[in-house]
Amino acid sequence: MKFNKRKFIKYLGFVLLFANICPIKSLLASSKKVINPNLSKRQKDIMFNEGTERPFSSDLLNEKRKGFYHCANCDAKLFASNSKFNSGTGWPSFSEALPGAFKTKIDYSFGMKRTEYHCAKCGVHHGHVFNDGPRESGKRFCNNGLCLIFKPEYK
């Protein structure tokens, strides 16, 4: 077979392009798995592509009952209701997460430096955490309501 230099260069280009784009994507994808088969397209877009729901669209904004907020994908317990507060931002907000509930990474998208957080158990995106919280922790977890399931505590 005759060695085709032009084809080889083209092929090499593809390999380099692939190697550049894919490690990041596959790394992210490998740590996230759909566990709940009933997730909607919108939920998946937020959880797996770090999307954001429209502000003031979540039913959980007005949720004031006692209980726990769980991951809508893997059911891990993430927040206790006593950490929830009204931030006025339009997204369910919490002053602190349950220990070990989340892992964080620095997110530079949209020209901002923000701290993204995701479920420690299943890896899906939940929101961003800011240092302007009104309570003692100083934290404000800004969470997409679509990523959470509230389970009230019955007594």
Ligand SMILES: [Zn+2]
């Ligand atoms: Zn999870």
